[in-house]
Amino acid sequence: MEQIPYAWLLIGAGAFWLFRIYMQGGKYRKNTTALGKVVIVTGANTGIGKETVRELAKRGATVYMACRDMKKCEEARQELIKDTCNKNIHGVKLDLASIKSIEEFADNFKKLESRLDILINNAGIMACPYMVTEDGFEMQIGVNHLGHFHLTNLLLDLLKKSAPSRIVVLSSLAHAMGPFKKNDFLSEHSYNPSKVYSHSKIANILFAHELAKRLQGTKVTVNSLHPGVVESELMRYNSIINKPILSSIANGLKWPFFKTTPNGAQTTIYAALDPDLEFVSGTYFSDCQPKKTTSVARDDELAKWLWNESDRLIKLRLAQLDLK
Numbered sequence: 001m002e003q004i005p006y007a008w009l010l011i012g013a014g015a016f017w018l019f020r021i022y023m024q025g026g027k028y029r030k031n032t033t034a035l036g037k038v039v040i041v042t043g044a045n046t047g048i049g050k051e052t053v054r055e056l057a058k059r060g061a062t063v064y065m066a067c068r069d070m071k072k073c074e075e076a077r078q079e080l081i082k083d084t085c086n087k088n089i090h091g092v093k094l095d096l097a098s099i100k101s102i103e104e105f106a107d108n109f110k111k112l113e114s115r116l117d118i119l120i121n122n123a124g125i126m127a128c129p130y131m132v133t134e135d136g137f138e139m140q141i142g143v144n145h146l147g148h149f150h151l152t153n154l155l156l157d158l159l160k161k162s163a164p165s166r167i168v169v170l171s172s173l174a175h176a177m178g179p180f181k182k183n184d185f186l187s188e189h190s191y192n193p194s195k196v197y198s199h200s201k202i203a204n205i206l207f208a209h210e211l212a213k214r215l216q217g218t219k220v221t222v223n224s225l226h227p228g229v230v231e232s233e234l235m236r237y238n239s240i241i242n243k244p245i246l247s248s249i250a251n252g253l254k255w256p257f258f259k260t261t262p263n264g265a266q267t268t269i270y271a272a273l274d275p276d277l278e279f280v281s282g283t284y285f286s287d288c289q290p291k292k293t294t295s296v297a298r299d300d301e302l303a304k305w306l307w308n309e310s311d312r313l314i315k316l317r318l319a320q321l322d323l324k
């Protein structure tokens with residue numbers, strides 16, 4: 001009789017474990033090589049970006065880690081070279097919160113490489129307190145969307161020259177949780193950290209949607225994705241996670257629900273490499289398969305509006321900086 005509770009405990013633990021395995025999501029299981037491919041991964045020193053570099057380097061790619069903190073970048077780079085035995089992993093400074101830095105990164109990259117096969121717009125910042133970029137844009141829309149918008153446009157010539165080539169944009173399921181703030185695009189009138197994160201993640205999908213149309217006939221594809229809910233440093237601005245005792249409790253509670261970072265990188269690897277996606281563009285993926293977005297995130301007119309507004313803001317700033 002006394003053994004019954006133990007049996008239930010074991011069944012419970014097993015079910016918990018199976019649930020954790022289930023929550024790890026879809027995996028990219030093909031042995032696709034990345035040998036000869038030149039790849040840029042933004043925000044590559046930690047989290048999903050770092051695991052993306054690891055997987056691509058294992059498959060033979062030459063990978064450029066585009067990072068804002070070169071000390072963290074170098075530490076990660078050394079670890080990745082050791083682990084993958086691929087010496088073609090490089091670090092180049094990129095701060096997506098600075099148009100000047102983005103311009104410098106693109107110039108530097110073009111001096112280093114004459115081709116670009118895969119651009120992975122991975123870097124992101126979530127639910128931070130109100131801050132602005134060096135150029136005065138609210139930080140989340142500035143880094144997550146505007147920075148990547150400008151970077152991608154600066155690298156388009158190279159991507160076209162290297163076609164077939166791919167652009168992969170990390171968005172989030174969080175796109176479904178917030179409004180798109182067309183009337184207060186830079187959050188100058190109101191600011192809710194998590195809603196503005198969602199706003200920036202809608203912008204990621206709309207950007208990929210519009211760019212896919214603009215790239216028709218070029219053999220450059222662009223797709224966006226949700227990587228899953230992943231254990232990373234993304235919640236660094238969350239006040240609960242940052243309190244030591246609460247953080248241990250939160251870590252325990254989230255354990256069954258969160259993907260590991262290698263599993264969080266799987267949909268990115270799928271979008272970057274799967275030969276079946278050679279002609280697939282303007283699609284949104286999750287768990288290594290296409291998924292439907294909200295109607296707002298696939299609104300043609302809104303996507304056009306976002307493109308024009310982003311272009312206007314960047315050009316205005318470039319003129320102020322006397323860069324163009």
Ligand SMILES: NC(=O)c1ccc[n+]([C@@H]2O[C@H](COP(=O)([O-])OP(=O)(O)OC[C@H]3O[C@@H](n4cnc5c(N)ncnc54)[C@H](OP(=O)(O)O)[C@@H]3O)[C@@H](O)[C@H]2O)c1
Nearest residue numbers: 043047048068095096097122123124172229230232233234
């Ligand atoms: N984790 C999730 O559950 C989840 C879910 C859905 C979508 N995503 C998306 O997945 C992507 C990767 O997130 P993650 O979970 O791996 O987060 P993470 O661990 O916080 O990594 C984010 C990366 O972005 C970099 N970054 C931030 N601001 C930057 C800037 N101004 N310039 C250049 N790099 C910058 C960070 O560099 P520092 O280390 O120097 O700050 C870091 O390398 C993001 O786009 C995120 O929105 C994540």
